Amino acid sequence: MRGDISKMELSRKRVLVFGAGRSGQGAAALLLEAGSEPVLYDGNEKLTEEMVRDSLPDNGRGIRVVIGELTQELIDSCDLCVISPGVPTDIAPVNRIRNAGVKIWSEVELAWECSEGETLAVTGTNGKTTTVTLLGDLMKRFRGEENTHVVGNIGYPYTKAASRTDRNSVCVAEISSFQLETIDAFHPHVSVITNITPDHLNRHHTMEEYIRVKERICENQTPEDIVILNYEDEVLRQFGESIPASGPQVWWFSSARHLEKGMYLDGDVLKYADGSTTVDVIHIDELRILGKHNYENVSAAALSALAVGMPIEQIREVLRAFPGVEHRIEYVGEVNKVAYYNDSKGTNPDAAIKAVEAMRRPTILIGGGYDKDSSYDEWIESFHGRVKALVLVGATKEKIAACAKAHGFGPVWLCDTFEECFAKCVELADEGDAVLLSPACASWGMFKDYEERGRIFKEMVHAL
Numbered sequence: 001m002r003g004d005i006s007k008m009e010l011s012r013k014r015v016l017v018f019g020a021g022r023s024g025q026g027a028a029a030l031l032l033e034a035g036s037e038p039v040l041y042d043g044n045e046k047l048t049e050e051m052v053r054d055s056l057p058d059n060g061r062g063i064r065v066v067i068g069e070l071t072q073e074l075i076d077s078c079d080l081c082v083i084s085p086g087v088p089t090d091i092a093p094v095n096r097i098r099n100a101g102v103k104i105w106s107e108v109e110l111a112w113e114c115s116e117g118e119t120l121a122v123t124g125t126n127g128k129t130t131t132v133t134l135l136g137d138l139m140k141r142f143r144g145e146e147n148t149h150v151v152g153n154i155g156y157p158y159t160k161a162a163s164r165t166d167r168n169s170v171c172v173a174e175i176s177s178f179q180l181e182t183i184d185a186f187h188p189h190v191s192v193i194t195n196i197t198p199d200h201l202n203r204h205h206t207m208e209e210y211i212r213v214k215e216r217i218c219e220n221q222t223p224e225d226i227v228i229l230n231y232e233d234e235v236l237r238q239f240g241e242s243i244p245a246s247g248p249q250v251w252w253f254s255s256a257r258h259l260e261k262g263m264y265l266d267g268d269v270l271k272y273a274d275g276s277t278t279v280d281v282i283h284i285d286e287l288r289i290l291g292k293h294n295y296e297n298v299s300a301a302a303l304s305a306l307a308v309g310m311p312i313e314q315i316r317e318v319l320r321a322f323p324g325v326e327h328r329i330e331y332v333g334e335v336n337k338v339a340y341y342n343d344s345k346g347t348n349p350d351a352a353i354k355a356v357e358a359m360r361r362p363t364i365l366i367g368g369g370y371d372k373d374s375s376y377d378e379w380i381e382s383f384h385g386r387v388k389a390l391v392l393v394g395a396t397k398e399k400i401a402a403c404a405k406a407h408g409f410g411p412v413w414l415c416d417t418f419e420e421c422f423a424k425c426v427e428l429a430d431e432g433d434a435v436l437l438s439p440a441c442a443s444w445g446m447f448k449d450y451e452e453r454g455r456i457f458k459e460m461v462h463a464l
Contacts, residue, residue, distance in 0.1 A: 010114075011035035014077055016102070018094070019084025020044075020052045020065070026157035027082045027107040030114055032062045033163050039064045039074065043093065075100050082110050085153070085178035088203060106182040108175060111151070111158035113185070117169030120304050121152075123180065123217050124194030124230075127297045129154055130289070130325050131194055132174040134301040138318050139170050142310040148172065153179065170308070177204065180216045187220040190307045191248070192228040192300050196235045215239055221248035226307045228300055232256050251307065253299035255292050263299040265292075270299060272306065279312060282319050288331040289324040290341075291358030327454040329355050329438075332461045337431040340461045343438035344454030348372070349379040352440035356382045361434040363387050364425045368394035369441030369453075376403045379440050383409055389428050393421040396441050418446060418453075422460045 013036050017028045020042035031038040040052065040060070045068050052067070053060040066074065070093045081097050081104045083089065089104070098104060112119060120139070122132050136150035149161040152173040161171060173188070196214055204210040218227040225248040229236040232254055240250045252262035261275045270281045281302060284295060298319060305315050324330050327345040334340070339361060346352035347369075356365065356379070365387045367379075376396075380403055383390070391413045392400055401412050413428075415421040425435045437457045447453040 009035075010080075013037065013079040014039065016041055016074065016078040016081045016097070017084070017107075018042075018081055018097075019087045020047065020067075021084055021086060023084040023086070023107050023157050023159070024082075025052075025056055026159035027084070027110055028060075028063045029057055030110065030159040030162055031082070034114055037064070038062075039066060039078065041066045041070060041074075043068065043070065070096070072096070072100075075102060078102055080105060082107050083182055085176055089181050103184075104182050105184060106179045106186075107157065107159050108152065108173070108179040109183045109186050111162040112187070115158075115162040115165040115169070115171060116167050117147075117165050117171065118190075118308065119171045119173060119188040120190045120192075120308070121173045121175050121186075121188035121217055122192040122194065122300070122304075123175045123177070123214055124192070125197045125214075127194040127293060127300070128174045128176075130294065130297045130328070131192065131300045132172055133325055134298065134318075134322050135304050136172045137322055138301060138305040138310060138315060139172055139308075141314055141318050142305065142308070143168070143170050152176075175217060177210060177213045180213050183216060183220075185220060188217070188225070190226045190228065190304050191218045191221060192304060193217060193230070193233075193236055193239075194297065194300055195230050195233045211235055211239075218243075218248050223247070223249065225249070226251055228253065228303050228307070230254075230296060230300070231259065231262070232296075251303050253296060253303055255296050255299075263303050265295050265299075270295060270302070272302070272312070281312060282316050285360075286320050288320075288322060290329055290360060291354055293354060294324070294329070294358070327451060329358055330454070332458050335461065335464045338426075338429040339434045340457075341434060341436045341438075342454045342457050343436060344443070344450045344457060346438035346440060347442045347450055349374055349376055349440045352438040353379055353382045355436060355438035356386055359386050359434055359436060361432060362430075363434045363436050364389050364391060364428050366391050366393070366421055366425060366435070366437045366457075367400055367439050367441070368392040368397045369439045369446060370394065370444040371396045371399065372442055374440065376400050376440060377407065380404050380407045380409055388433070389413065391415060391421050391424050391428070393418055394439070394441060394446055400440075418456065419460075422457070426464065 015036045028038040028040045049065045139148040149171045151158040153176040154174040227248040228251045229240045231252040254264040330342040332340040343355040393415045443450045443453040
């Protein structure tokens with residue numbers, strides 16, 4: 001173990017794990033394995049001990065489960081508290097723990113303390129999941145599947161992987177602002193901040209606090225480490241330029257300008273400059289993911305791989321093969337020279353605009369679904385020069401059709417079923433076109449969720 005507090009060792013220490021969800025369960029299991037006495041606590045009185053134990057390995061043998069009231073006696077009996085990311089750090093029970101002098105750790109801190117090998121950590125408001133998924137694929141190619149663990153906010157708790165790491169391991173971790181609130185010695189070799197825009201202000205209360213927490217990802221890094229930042233993000237540019245010599249090296253990426261050192265988009269080519277030479281990394285037409293935001297994600301992941309010594313030739317191979325994140329401008333395949341993209345995760349107009357703007361072919365667009373009282377004007381306005389036909393389905397089809405008409409867009413087709421909608425797209429698409437599912441609406445009423453909608457779309461493409 002590597003942090004200061006671990007010098008007292010976790011063995012035989014009573015540790016309160018606050019939050020009995022997936023992260024808390026992973027933390028409790030890891031603590032048990034480390035020889036601690038974990039107490040898994042949750043204030044949700046709708047839960048029962050039996051419900052929690054049913055989700056734990058071996059029915060939670062060796063783990064004490066407490067639901068409901070958090071007594072002062074329990075707090076005073078604990079040596080450490082590991083807090084789940086969903087638990088706000090300023091609520092009364094957490095303040096009581098802090099006031100009792102009990103150290104509070106993020107479960108990311110616990111996982112890092114209990115793991116070995118290198119950590120490559122990614123945070124940011126947008127783009128984390130795509131960057132982490134791609135970086136995971138890069139490390140699997142470079143370090144091997146058995147040595148690579150893709151963990152964190154991406155859906156697989158870091159705590160579940162920690163005990164399976166060794167000195168040859170690399171953990172690629174998606175880290176949220178919630179997890180960064182309570183780090184202590186957490187020290188990745190490479191950290192990435194993709195961008196910072198307003199988000200989670202109900203939790204962090206001010207933009208200044210949200211920025212401060214995000215920037216904590218590199219606070220323990222040294223000059224031997226690297227932080228990778230988006231030069232086109234004004235907040236990050238100011239942050240990077242203020243990092244002292246005693247901090248990590250700053251590597252930049254940009255989608256808008258040439259850099260003396262870093263990775264940047266030059267026309268249609270991503271290039272890497274090391275300060276003396278410049279190398280073409282990949283032409284964007286070779287990528288299977290589209291859009292400026294994705295070129296930034298690719299740059300962040302590729303720079304991280306370069307930082308740990310991966311050759312550009314290997315990086316290029318992985319970039320060409322990377323399909324993207326499922327349901328987010330996901331390339332499904334090409335049939336009869338028509339490309340099909342699944343953006344079922346585009347459940348609101350803002351998200352769907354990014355998908356439309358990413359298209360590099362004339363596009364037949366599938367829209368419509370559950371009515372969330374959204375306005376579709378900006379979405380329709382983004383169609384100019386990109387969308388050649390709009391095919392609508394679901395509860396919002398009439399509303400969207402009226403909006404398209406008001407903006408002078410056509411043709412628009414209205415369908416009664418998703419199957420009819422898909423068939424119309426196939427009929428309308430010419431060689432060289434794209435068919436894009438990016439509905440700008442939720443899936444409810446027709447599908448269980450956006451994932452089911454996307455899966456059915458992909459099944460239809462594969463059946464052609």
